[in-house]
Amino acid sequence: MASAALPPLLQTQPNRFLPPGCFGHRTIPKLRSSQLRLSSLRRSILPPPSAYLFVGKSEGGAAGAYVTGQASDPIVSDPNFKFDDSSSDQPQPRDLISWGLLWSLLLKHKLRLGVAVLTLIGCSTCTLSMPLFSGQFFEVLVGGRPEPLWRLLSRIGLLYMLEPILTVLFVVNMNTVWEKVMSTLRAQIFTRVLIQKVEFFDRYKVGELTGLLTSDLGSLKDVVSENVSRDRGFRALSEVIGTICILFTLSPELAPILGFLMLSISAFVAIYKRSTVPVFKAHGLAQASISDCVTETFSAIRTVRSFGGERRQMFMFGGQVLSFQKSGIKLGTFKSINESITRVAVYVSLLTLYCLGGSKVKAGVLSVGTMASFVGYTFTLTFAVQGLVNTFGDLRGSLAAIERINSILSGVEIDKALAYGLEREMHIKGIDDENKKLFLVNGFDDTTQHPNMHPRSALKSVSWVCDLAWSGDICLEDVHFSYPLRPDVGILNGLNLTLKCGTVTALVGPSGAGKSTVVQLLARFYEPSKGRITVAGEDVRTFDKSEWARVVSIVNQEPVLFSVSVGENIAYGLPDDDVSMDDVIKAAKAANAHDFILSLPQGYDTLVGERGGLLSGGQRQRIAIARALLKNAPILILDEATSALDAVSERLVQDALNQLMKGRTTLVIAHRLSTVQNAHRIALCSDGQIAELGTHSELVAKKGLYASLVDTQRLAFE
Numbered sequence: 223m224a225s226a227a228l229p230p231l232l233q234t235q236p237n238r239f240l241p242p243g244c245f246g247h248r249t250i251p252k253l254r255s256s257q258l259r260l261s262s263l264r265r266s267i268l269p270p271p272s273a274y275l276f277v278g279k280s281e282g283g284a285a286g287a288y289v290t291g292q293a294s295d296p297i298v299s300d301p302n303f304k305f306d307d308s309s310s311d312q313p314q315p316r317d318l319i320s321w322g323l324l325w326s327l328l329l330k331h332k333l334r335l336g337v338a339v340l341t342l343i344g345c346s347t348c349t350l351s352m353p354l355f356s357g358q359f360f361e362v363l364v365g366g367r368p369e370p371l372w373r374l375l376s377r378i379g380l381l382y383m384l385e386p387i388l389t390v391l392f393v394v395n396m397n398t399v400w401e402k403v404m405s406t407l408r409a410q411i412f413t414r415v416l417i418q419k420v421e422f423f424d425r426y427k428v429g430e431l432t433g434l435l436t437s438d439l440g441s442l443k444d445v446v447s448e449n450v451s452r453d454r455g456f457r458a459l460s461e462v463i464g465t466i467c468i469l470f471t472l473s474p475e476l477a478p479i480l481g482f483l484m485l486s487i488s489a490f491v492a493i494y495k496r497s498t499v500p501v502f503k504a505h506g507l508a509q510a511s512i513s514d515c516v517t518e519t520f521s522a523i524r525t526v527r528s529f530g531g532e533r534r535q536m537f538m539f540g541g542q543v544l545s546f547q548k549s550g551i552k553l554g555t556f557k558s559i560n561e562s563i564t565r566v567a568v569y570v571s572l573l574t575l576y577c578l579g580g581s582k583v584k585a586g587v588l589s590v591g592t593m594a595s596f597v598g599y600t601f602t603l604t605f606a607v608q609g610l611v612n613t614f615g616d617l618r619g620s621l622a623a624i625e626r627i628n629s630i631l632s633g634v635e636i637d638k639a640l641a642y643g644l645e646r647e648m649h650i651k652g653i654d655d656e657n658k659k660l661f662l663v664n665g666f667d668d669t670t671q672h673p674n675m676h677p678r679s680a681l682k683s684v685s686w687v688c689d690l691a692w693s694g695d696i697c698l699e700d701v702h703f704s705y706p707l708r709p710d711v712g713i714l715n716g717l718n719l720t721l722k723c724g725t726v727t728a729l730v731g732p733s734g735a736g737k738s739t740v741v742q743l744l745a746r747f748y749e750p751s752k753g754r755i756t757v758a759g760e761d762v763r764t765f766d767k768s769e770w771a772r773v774v775s776i777v778n779q780e781p782v783l784f785s786v787s788v789g790e791n792i793a794y795g796l797p798d799d800d801v802s803m804d805d806v807i808k809a810a811k812a813a814n815a816h817d818f819i820l821s822l823p824q825g826y827d828t829l830v831g832e833r834g835g836l837l838s839g840g841q842r843q844r845i846a847i848a849r850a851l852l853k854n855a856p857i858l859i860l861d862e863a864t865s866a867l868d869a870v871s872e873r874l875v876q877d878a879l880n881q882l883m884k885g886r887t888t889l890v891i892a893h894r895l896s897t898v899q900n901a902h903r904i905a906l907c908s909d910g911q912i913a914e915l916g917t918h919s920e921l922v923a924k925k926g927l928y929a930s931l932v933d934t935q936r937l938a939f940e
């Protein structure tokens with residue numbers, strides 16, 4: 223099909239294939255006051271403003287043009303386009319968080335940064351002037367300075383007034399800039415995790431990923447927000463530099479003593495820097511495993527209870543707490559050694575200063591005032607150097623956190639078909655608010671920020687995927703597949719299966735045969751390693767994944783609900799649209815869920831608890847069906863959707879499913895063969911292939927594996 227003949231991506235068109243009673247998401251009216259607001263569920267990630275008109279060239283010379291400003295999607299298709307995710311379009315891994323990136327994010331707040339720098343100079347100048355005024359004060363007292371005392375005191379008073387005002391301005395501005403930078407980083411890292419391939423989530427635990435966004439980014443945040451006080455961070459640095467300059471001006475002979483102090487401390491800091499990295503790293507990892515253990519324990523609390531696993535979980539948690547404690551103590555020891563060495567260096571310097579300076583004052587070479595200033599500056603330097611060392615410690619922790627984030631997220635596991643589709647949508651569905659700006663960062667990530675340069679800009683137009691799915695068969699052609707984490711184990715070995723349009727195909731077979739794997743491939747959580755999946759003859763890889771997600775609905779044994787209200791869970795069927803309450807109720811009625819929802823304490827506003835834990839299995843299932851009804855996708859996958867239910871719930875859910883299946887291309891996976899005997903076709907999957915195919919009676923008559931499975935189940939029932 224030529225892309226030019228395709229309907230524009232944004233064109234609002236009623237779906238001619240909609241079964242009666244279902245809801246086309248393009249035609250849902252705008253949000254009214256009585257409608258659900260889904261702001262808590264909706265998040266947007268948006269493109270660079272510069273990207274509204276561009277022409278790109280994919281790697282390997284595949285040309286692709288993409289003009290988003292015209293509310294259409296004439297993505298030029300390249301007949302030679304290769305669907306190889308693994309080779310040519312893989313960018314070289316590079317650090318996700320780099321100094322360059324942080325700098326470019328900071329520069330987005332030039333004005334505030336400018337104010338922060340000026341106020342930093344101002345308050346540091348005030349601080350640095352104080353010992354000088356103390357010296358003058360002593361000079362006036364001993365009569366070495368002819369200035370009246372009140373004039374000097376009024377100048378000191380002005381200084382004392384200015385310093386806190388400038389400090390407030392510095393802290394507020396610096397903090398605001400950093401908070402904004404951190405929000406952008408958080409949003410970008412969240413997005414980066416979100417668009418990883420599914421195997422990434424097989425590899426990393428939720429706790430580890432949570433740790434990236436909480437503790438790791440937290441330590442990066444602290445490096446500035448915890449270091450804006452007087453004796454830390456930039457102020458400490460400016461005070462160290464300023465103090466040394468003043469000391470050299472006041473007394474070129476005494477200043478080298480303090481210079482030596484600085485050198486020795488800097489040398490220590492350098493050694494400290496090298497030696498504490500592994501300790502910080504271990505500390506961060508220990509913290510991540512604590513959060514991992516907490517997440518796992520509490521999310522599986524019922525399993526823990528039912529097995530009496532509390533003691534085991536306690537010991538597991540205790541072990542992790544102890545290793546966190548161990549690394550924390552080690553870290554503390556490093557810090558204390560550092561502090562002591564700093565202090566020793568300062569005390570030695572002070573003592574030297576008293577000896578040398580005292581003798582110079584006695585000899586009349588140095589005034590009492592200058593000597594008093596010198597002592598004052600030594601203390602200023604003491605605090606500033608200590609603060610600087612602490613800041614270096616925090617910086618070390620942050621560098622270790624950045625290293626952790628980079629080591630997890632700088633790989634090349636981005637699901638490019640998903641990222642590209644998401645990005646393309648963001649070009650179109652702009653939301654002009656602060657939320658959008660969080661994701662609008664030029665140059666943050668090559669893969670997601672420059673769709674014009676993306677090899678996938680050569681993908682064909684996607685706007686007709688829905689039409690194809692409503693009208694064409696789905697074919698799995700010679701599909702081979704191994705899970706990325708177990709590449710040597712072949713799960714599907716040349717599987718061929720056609721899901722005829724608008725009919726129900728059941729996939730049955732022994733446990734481990736690969737039935738759910740077929741579902742994962744149809745949902746495009748993974749792509750086949752060989753062979754292809756087509757819709758009306760088109761390879762599904764020609765469509766971006768976010769568009770494909772709109773045409774496939776999955777209802778499985780354990781539907782996951784979000785911890786929001788019942789209504790919002792149903793409306794999640796169309797997460798990007800404003801869904802009216804009427805449509806939610808219609809979907810709930812069709813799913814046999816309306817009556818029980820009304821009996822809940824707050825009806826559609828009742829919160830369902832974490833993962834829907836406040837509802838029964840059957841209720842959760844019917845809400846999931848209502849959600850799928852609202853989604854109105856042409857392809858429906860039911861993966862053991864009723865297997866966990868009792869007889870009454872099963873009947874209610876089955877009625878709802880019958881409603882949902884009408885007119886859709888449906889794949890049903892079930893162990894209980896009685897639930898699929900009315901399917902138009904039954905495919906028996908064995909060893910990653912379709913071994914038998916036909917209607918129930920055909921397969922029973924064949925007396926093959928299916929017939930023996932039926933017999934086994936009948937015997938078990940009797």
Ligand SMILES: Nc1ncnc2c1ncn2[C@@H]1O[C@H](COP(=O)(O)OP(=O)(O)OP(=O)(O)O)[C@@H](O)[C@H]1O
Pocket residue numbers: 424705706707708713731732733734735736737738739740
């Ligand atoms: N994410 C994964 N990574 C690695 N291997 C996996 C993964 N998921 C499933 N497998 C393996 O793939 C094989 C097929 O699993 P699949 O879930 O498709 O079987 P099934 O036919 O649906 O089984 P059942 O009827 O018991 O649900 C199994 O051996 C399983 O261990």
